[in-house]
Amino acid sequence: MTDSADKNIKHCEVCEKSSLLKWKCTDCQLSMCLLCTENIHTKFKLAETHKIISFTDSSIRLNPNHCHIHRNQLCCIFCQSCEQLVCPACLSENHSQHNLTEVEDIVKKxxxxxxxxxxxxxxxxxxxxxxxxxxxxxxxxxxxxxxxxxxxxxxxxxxxxxxxxxxxxxxxxxxxxxxxxxxxxxxxxxxxxxxxxxxxxxxxxxxxxxxxxxxxxxxxxxxxxxxxxxxxxxxxxxxxxxxxxxxxxxxxxxSTNLNKKVVSKMFGFQNSSLFITFDKSLLSSLSSITRVKISKYSETIYLWMGCNADQKIEKYCILPDVKLEQEISEKKVYDMSITSSGDLLFTCSNDTCLYKTTKDGTSKLRSFAPLFPMAVNVNLEGEIHISLYEHGANKRHSRIVTIDSRDRKEITHYENGHNKECFVCVTRIADDSDSIYFVDALPETLEGRIVAISKTDGKLKWAFDGQLEKRYPFTPSDFVKTQADSFIVADIWNNLLYILGKNGAVFQMIDTTKIGLTRPCCVDIDDTDLLWVALLPTGKHSKTTNIHALRYDLILSHCH
Known part of the structure; x- marks a missing residue:
């Protein structure tokens, strides 16, 4: 019955005589006079559980709801503890100690x-x-x-x-x-x-x-x-x-060999077909960021940031909540890598040791004296690749070594020599089943290239030294290998991110200034494919550093 129908009721619906309507039973859906309410309705079955409201409040009119357990019973009250309507039988059986509310109150709310x-x-x-x-x-x-x-x-x-x-x-x-x-x-x-x-x-x-x-x-x-x-x-x-x-x-x-690079230089090239959105941004208390790494333990994601100038490494929990978890001081960090168990391996400038940090603290994993380790990478098999150089004014790498993380013994090494690729200064390392990839750069200017050598004989497979002519030479400050076997390379002074294929071909080249980012110095990717990019501060006396997490969608329709 609608509200307008209520207003048309002239007589008591019990005695059908009195026109002095006083009360309404919302369970029986009857409008009654005072006498019928007190003398007749009280004799109805379970009348004591019925809701009687003033006839003037009858604008709130509810359709009766039958209990889904006791089919012959109408629901008479709302159980807030269970968040459901209950009938008198349910009320006495299971809900007597629960928090109960009148149905009309719930309706009003x-x-x-x-x-x-x-x-x-x-x-x-x-x-x-x-x-x-x-x-x-x-x-x-x-x-x-x-x-x-x-x-x-x-x-x-x-x-x-x-x-x-x-x-x-x-x-x-x-x-x-x-x-x-x-x-x-x-x-x-x-x-x-x-x-x-x-x-x-x-x-x-x-x-x-x-x-x-x-x-x-x-x-x-x-x-x-x-x-x-x-x-x-x-x-x-x-x-x-x-x-x-x-x-x-x-x-x-x-005739000129019209390869892709020559044609691109003459014709022009597609700058980017990468769709990027900002997922989140963090402000670090470090004055700059030398290296950034993402690790995961169970469902918790950690962000490791190292600053050579501040001689500090910070470990932040970034999921589910952002908070500082661990801090390592007095370490001029150079490079970092994450083990399969989530521990941190890192090298330091002018230090002959490789260090390991767990939740219990930091310890020396191995000394390489008289050589100095720089780049470090640990793969899923527990193999640790490290670049080493001799102490002196001009850093020249004598070898890249691979050691077993369990017994810390050397498995193999790659040296400069006849028919081998010459290493100038290996600053970053990655690998897969058949190749070792590294950033080979001049330490003074960062001008360099990305190099791939064979794990079998150490011979050169390919080298990438930048795309076309830019304002500055190619300056690869960092790179990361993706789950799709491509590489994202940060070119710090040209404000570029390159995406390279496994064979060194350029998939995309992104001008970071187009998305408001300048001087990308460090990159890493987490398990959800978020690309973390740390920026080199532009101010001379900056006390903080920005790091951004980017969601990207790579379009590979033109890749070769």
Whole structure:
């Protein structure tokens, strides 16, 4: 029955006589006068459990709900402990000690909440949705225009290059044709000269033949003069015939190997098709970050950050809550790596030892004296790869060694030498089943390259020294191997992130200034594929450092 129907009730629905309606039973759904409420309704079965409300409050009218356990019973009260409607039978059996509330109170609260939600939707959510839709429409329009512009630029560049290539082709053809004409003219002149000489020789031969056939009729004086002329001509022509015919040289055409790098340099290249969104950002108390590593124990994720200048390593719990878990002081950290158990291995500047940090503290794992360890990487098999250098003004690596993390004994090593790749300064290391990958850089400027060598013989497989010409040389400050067997490389001074394939091919090149990041110095990836990027502070006296977690979606449709 609706609220309007309630207002149309004129008489008591029990005695059907009195028009002085006073009460309503929400369980029986009856409007009653005072006498029927006190004398008749009290005799109803379970009437003591029914809810009687003033008729003036009857605007709250509820449809009866049958108990899903006791089908013949109507629910009469709401159990807040169980968050469900219960009937009198359920109430006596299981809910007598629970927190109970009248159904009307729950309805009123629900209506209040719904009204509040309605206001929130109307005042906040709907405007926000509309604003977002407007932004999306604007972005769609802008992106459509941008894509059309890019396509137009690419086609225009093709036209420009086609015209330039056609012009250069015509220039080369004209040059060749001019040389061809010059050579033809030279040969023709030579041919005419020789034809004239041949005619003269025929005349001389006729004179000689006539003289020999009729010697008595020859004028001796004439014969003597002609003979001298013939001798002189023959001696001159014999020397000219022995000389080589000097001709103008044809231009040599050397075709260029049109590899991807050359074509990209001429035509242009796609800067990035990587979709990046910020997931979270943290502010570190370290003045700078030398190295960053992510570890995981159970469902807890930890962020390790090391600062060489502050001589400190900090371990933060970042999931589920951000808090400082551990701090290591008096260590000028250079490189770090995480073991399969979540412990930290690290090297320090001008220190001959490799260190290990667990939750119980830090200890020396092994000394490499008189050599100094720099880059360190531990793989899932427990093999530790370390680059070593000799002490001196010019750091030159004598070897990269692999040791077993269990007994700390050397398994193998890779040295500079004949048919081997020369290491200048190995600052970072990674590996897979058949290769070792490392950053090989000059320690003073960080100018360097990414190198892959074979685990079998240490020979070079490939090297990457940057893409095209940039403001600064390629400066790989850090790199990380992804789960997809690609590499993300931080090029600190060019504000770039490279994504390389396992064979060294460039998948993507991202200008970090386009997403508001400058000087990416350290990178790592966690189990959820979040890319953590630490930035080199731009201020000279900075006391804090930003580190950002980025969600990225790599598009590999153009990878080779």
């Amino acid at each position: 629900s209506k209040t909440r719904i009204k509040s939600l309605e206001e929130h939707i109307q005042n906040d959510v709907q405007p926000l949705c509309q604003e977002t839709l407007t932004k999306i429409s604007k972005l769609q329009s802008e992106e459509h225009y941008r894509f059309r512009s890019i396509i137009s630029l690419i086609k225009r560049q093709e036209e420009i290059l086609s015209v330039q290539i056609e012009r250069h082709k015509e220039f080369l053809l004209t040059k060749v044709q001019l040389q061809e004409t010059k050579i033809k003219d030279t040969l023709l002149q030579k041919k005419k000269t020789f034809m004239t000489n041949i005619d003269k020789m025929r005349q001389m031969k006729m004179f000689i033949d006539n003289t020999l056939q009729e010697p008595d009729d020859v004028n001796i004086d004439y014969l003597h003069r002609e003979t001298d002329e013939i001798m002189k001509w023959l001696s001159t022509e014999r020397s000219s015939l022995s000389e080589q015919i000097n001709l103008p040289m044809l231009p040599i055409f050397e």
